[in-house]
Structure formats: C-alpha cells, structure tokens
Amino acid sequence: MTKDVIALTDRMPDAWSVLAGLLAGGPDLHVRSAAEGAVIQLCDAEGRPLVSIEAPLLLHVPGEAQRLLGATGGDGERRWWTEARASTAVPGAEQLAGAFAARLATLLGGTVWPPDAPGADDATHPVDTSQITAVPAPVAAQPAVDVLTDKVAVVLQDRPVIAMSSWLSQALRATLESERALQIVTPRHCRLSLPTGSALTGPPTRWVVQDPDCGYYDGRTGAVLRWQDGAFEAAEDADGQTPVAPAFADVAPTGERQMLLSFRAVHDPDAHLVLGGALEAAWQALIGELPTGWGTAEPANLPWSRRRLTDLAYERAPQPTWTVVVGSADRPALATLRVLRTPEGVEEDVTLAVGFRDGEKPPVSAVADLAAELTARHGLRTLLAQLREARADLTVPPHFERPPVPFGFALGPAEVAEAGTGIAARPPLPAAPVRIGAAARPGYYYPLGDGDPAEGWTDFETLLRHLRGAL
Template identity: 30%
Template sequence: MDDVTLAHPLVDAVGAGFVVHETDAAVVECSGERTGLLLEARRAGLVVVVLTPGSSRLTAAMSAMLRRTASSWVVRDVDRYRAAGSDVVADDVATAMLAPQTVTRSASLGPGAVPWVEALVAVHHPASDAATVGRTAELLLAGLADGGPDAWGTVEPATLAWSVAEVTAFTRRRAPRPTRLVAVAPTSGGIASVQVRVERSATGVTEETRLVLPRPVEAGALSTDDEVPTVLTDLARRQRVLLGTAWRTSGHSDATVSAHQLPLPVPLGAVVGAAAVRDLGIDPQTLPAGVQAVGPARVPSLTLDFTPEGMRSGAVLSRGADAEARWRRLAQLGDALGPRAVELLGFGDRR
C-alpha cells in the first residue's frame, strides 16, 4: 500500500487514496470526531472507509455524510470484506470498497425493516431579518407525523432543545460559512431524522432539509402515503420552494440502515419551484393530470403526484405492483414536463 498521511485519531489504517476508520459500534453516528475525519479527508483528496461488523447500522445522517464526501462503508466478514449493498466478498478493503452493488433492489421489506418516507426539500430565503431556519422541517413533520423536532445540534447525538429562533441565530452567527445541522423527532413510529444545510446564494440563503421518517404499518398492511403530495403542496404555498422530492424507502424504526438493506425507492411526490418552472420554459396551461399549479398563475410552482390512477379510485395494489405503477406514473409526468425537469429533480439517479 502507498503511504497516506492524515493526522486524525480515528484513522486506523491507510491505503492508496483512502484511510480506514474501524469501529464495532452497534449504531455508527455522525459524531463530531467522525464528521471532522470525513471533512479533513475530503480536503486532503482522500476517501474514508468506515469499517464495521456486518451487524452494525448507520444513522441516516451518517449515511448521508458518507455519500456527500464520496466515502464508503465496508463490513468485515470474519477475515474478508464486503461493501455495504454488495454481495461481493473480497480479500482486502481496497477491493471491497470498489465492488459494484449487487444486491437486487426490492420493494419488499427486509428483516427488521419498516417503511420510511424520505423527503429532500430546498427553499429560498431572501437575505433579510425575517428569514428563519428550521421551519421546513417543522412543516414536513407536522403534515406527515403530527409532531415536530425535539432536539438539534451540529453533530449526533442532538442534545439542544429544538427552537427555530435558536437554530436561526446559530446559522446567522456562522454566515457566510455554510451550516450543517441535525435534528431528531420522536414519532409514533419511532425516531425521525432531520438534516439541514444552509448556505448563501447569489440572491439570499438556500436551506436544504432532508427528512427520514419511519412509518411502521401493521403486519400484512401496505403503505400508501397518499397525503405526501398534499403536504408538499401545502409547503409550496407557505415557502419559496426551489425543488423538492419525496420517496418511500425502508430502514429501521430508529432511522438507521443496515449494510444488507438496499430498498427500491418508490417516488411519492415532488415540487418544481417557480424559478425552475420559468427556467425550464414549462407552460402551466398544458399541465397533465397529476400536476398541480400552486401560486401565481403566470409562473406558479408545480407539485407532482405519483399516486397511480387506480389507487385514486380506491384500488389496493401489492407492494411490488404499487412501486412499478408509481415509477410508470413518474415516467408519464416526466415525459410531459421534459427530460430537463426529470434530471433537475434527480429521479434518474434513484433507481
């Protein structure tokens, strides 16, 4: 192996272009030390490999942080290694981290898994004293879980009592530097995870909110998540949404994922903000069924509902049939709005 130097206490091994952080924690959180390692490695042009036993789980925030920093999760199988999401077993970490994902994605739930709703929403705030941070998370949780965030912080575990005023004040003190926050919300189905990223833009401030909401259902029952497009529509009326997407996925009820889970994401709804509608040249007068205009008639925002037509009339589909029908519905609406809209929302990257 080539020598790689990165002075950090969590580095347990080095390789050609990567460093290894090994932990046997049952739940691997996005702690301050791990966040520091990932950011330092990215600045040094290195990839971090988080090496765990196969039984470990990652929090939603830690999993997202690995994706943002192009890092990898590898599990140890006795004296061999396997990348999370792959069945390919390798003799060394370097080979394992480069292995392609080979687990077949399925809409069915894996062992110990429950349905999730995942939402990613970016909103614009003007650069004014009236701008607040954290309201998007509150609105999403109020609409989907009848609750709100309980605690927040810059790393996990979140220990500060939730307050939009405090979150906003903290973000302003850090400006113009970007700010990343995590929050948690106890719900009837488990623990919801929220991640917020705030950064300056050319015309104000962009706040990106990522919500992972476990929603367990009774044995044998199906998740419908019919209210998700309605919640997105309400959000588009209340805030200046740039883009938003919502999906059904799965994981554990504490918003953690295992190395063996690779669910098929199922599209639930989306928002194309007014600025994107204008830039894409979408004519609001030619909208197909399933696309709703919200806001000023001249340049509205658009909310997309991927509920299959049959389900609108009360039909019940199996989990797999529901997933395929929603993907077909996305394709139909995507054809109507154009490939640039589909690319902008990132739908093509999720399957």
C-alpha cells in the same frame, strides 16, 4: 475493532472530576489538548496519544443515547455524554479509556457504555501503564482515524449504530481536504445512522463490513472487498466479476417502511429571516408534532430552536451549515438540514425520513397539501416524496434494501416559470397535476402513484423528460 467508551453521567463533568478520570492511568502520563481545545489526549512520555477524550455534551434531547447505543444507552433522562476513544494501535489503551469513564460515572452518577468495557469494573485502582507504548500519530490523522494511507483514512467502529459524531465528521472533512477517501470498518451486527449512510457517497468511500464467510464486503452494495494497495477495493473472481457476499442478500421482509421527503427552499436574505420553518411545517404535516432536538453532529444534544439554528448559520456564513434534527421516541423521524448562501438567496436543503412499523400507513395524501404550504409560506423550489421498504428505526443495515420509489414531485413557482407554465401544467401523466401556487404565479404538485416501483419510476422519468423538453 473500535475502542470507544462513553460515560453517561447525571451531573456535569467539571474540571476536578475530569482530572480524577485522567489519573486513571497514574501520574506518569501526560495530557495535551487537540482540535482547538475540544479534545483532551492522554499521552505517553514521548507525547504520543493513548486516549482521546471529547468535551462533554449535555443531551437535552430525551432518547438520543438510547437511539444510538441501544437499550444500555439510558432511560431517556437528560445525561452528560463524555466519549473516550482509545488508540487501536496501543494494546491496553481500551482499559485506560474504560477506567476513565468508570471514574466519571462513579463520581457523577451514571453508567458506562459498553457495560463490559475493559477497565470499567474497577474505578478505584489506576491502570498499570508501564507496558503501554504508542506509535507516533501521522500528521494528517484525526482522533477517530485508525489507519491512514495515501489513499484512504480507515475508521474502525463497533457500536449498535455508527452515528455521524463530531469525531467522524472531522475525519470526513480531513479526508476530503487531504484528497483521501473515508472507509468505515465494522462487524456485521452494526448499522449506520441515516446521516452516516448519506455521507458514504460511493467508492472509494465505503462502509466495509467484516464477514466470517468472505472476509469483507461493502455494506451498501454487497461487493466482496480486499485490502489492496492501501485501500479496500472490490475483489474479482476468475471471470473478472466482483462477487456479492451471501450475507448481503440474506433479507427477510418485515413490513416496515420509510417515507423520505427531500426539498429545497430559497429565501430572500432578509434581516428578519428565521430558518427552519419549512422543516417544521413538514414535520407537523407528516408526524403531527414538532422536532425535539438538533445539533451539528450525533447525538443531537440541543432542544429544537429555529432562532438558535438561524444564529449558527449566520455566524458560519458564507460557509454552509449542516445540522441533524431529531424527533420524539414515539415516532422515528430524522432530518438533515443544510443551509447555504447562493446567488438566489438563503437556501435550505432538507431531507426528512419518517419510519413506519408493520401495519402502519404512511400519510401519502398529506404531501400535496404540504407542498402547497411550502410554496405559499416557505419559498419551495423543488420537492421529491418517496417510499421504501426499510427499517422503521431509520438505521441502515449491512444487507440489501430496495431503493426508494417516488410517489410525488413538486415544482415551486420559480421552477415552473423556468420550465414554462404551459409545459409544467400539462405533463403526459395518468394523474393531472395539482396547482399549489397563486394563479398568476403557480407551482405544481405531480402525483406519481402509490409507491409501486414500476409505476413510480416510469412516471417520474416521463415527467422529468417532459420538463426538460426532451419529449
């Protein structure tokens, strides 16, 4: 599986400490940079990569290491996160990565994840690399890619939570550019972070779970998989049907739930525009506090700042900007925010997820007032609010989860005008819509029940058909 090792250090890895870590393989290995200098690679005499080391990140956000690595991820204090990935094609490379991370932790104070990483138990002696040999890396390969075929790029991972790291996001972009699919292979005990799960949009892009009973299955659908013609594809039984792995259906109710809020806001491209206000309003309404951190990958390493978010989006325009936003450890909350320039203006697409433990009540009634605030102050176009039975920690497990059920939908004034004010104001629903805009240019919030599957989906479908003029 994956051979990732992470050093979580108290002090910043400077050039000398990194050099000392690189010498864990002795003086005969070579060093080169990749990814425009963001990655350092230890290579053999032929220049073939053995270990790739990413630039250190200072985790300003308390709890991010623990969220992604579990109890061994630290105690919530600020740490420097330095990640090394050993080539899975090279026996012994993981020991080299472990020794590198252990040297950093010894010199700078800190810990190594995983604690039992090969090579991490003795940071004083160089690793014997005389027998380590590597194979040439394919031209299209990324540091995170373990197998590359004409159809797919395969990434092998074994972490508590498979996060949308910078390496993984680079691999995803590279596969799209090369017209391949991304397939992530993990053991059954792994889970996906919400951003990673959202990025796996369906076959041939897959989450492939290793299972002792059936071999492999799709972690999102349960379909049994086989490696065929250079990719993991759905297997078929004698009747031509794809069986479902028994492990996928092995589910016990926990009482935990998630509230999911997806909305789109559009702003005039004003020179004084500061982004992130709509997300802040939603966070405050549902959680009672502001976000704590954000970043362009996981772990989110920057303290929350609307100004810095705006500056980044401005620098990247006209290309879109994708970010992940996290909250405090007291209330599991996570959002993805995509900013892009459209003919209508500057658009913010937000998906916010909030986790609730057994016995806790999601603030369903707060969404109507939030929709009104987003309409009045933040250019709301559409909003969909849903509930689902799922893990409160917002991770995605490799077994069946019920789909989310809509309980509220909102249209901003521009969408109401497009649908027709008379049509938007009189939907054939049990509950009357709530006006959330000015009388002259209204928007509407549509209650869709309290999360009951039959009621929520039936009312939502009826509403959409009515707004589209199909009734």
